Amino acid sequence: MSKLTIVANIIAKEDSIELVKAELLKLIDITRAEEGCLQYDLHQDNDNPAHFVFYENWVNRELWQNHMNAQHLKDYVEATSDAVETFTVNEMSIIG
Template identity: 75%
Template structure:
């Protein structure tokens, strides 16, 4: 099983930055404790506070997929419905 890197970009609506940030922060400790999670690091853009990035590494795609079906992610999606303007996710492989 190859390690999987995830880069997730979340852009909050300007009036919902604090809500989205608070909900993203709630995901950190519970996700870091999940099987297969190597790191799960949240970043906020210095020039655009509405832009958040999760940089994640997982032992395998299968274990990441388990994370994606977790209840805490469903709760995040429910809490931030209508508050996120844009979301992109890239599955990546380390090549160097």
């Protein structure tokens, strides 16, 4: 299977932007060290600070699924359960 690209959009509740940002930042180093992680970059929208995007590249879907089931992701979900407005994930393949 070819490389998997993930685009994850996280919209924080207006009163929880800094909490969500802090929790997202905690994920970066530990995730970059995971098997199969090729790229894991967090972005914050310049016009809407509540909008965060992870742009990720993984060796394959299986290793990304391992990431999604990791304890640090479970800890993030628990810490931000009442702080996130929306969370969407797009699994994508490079075509050009």
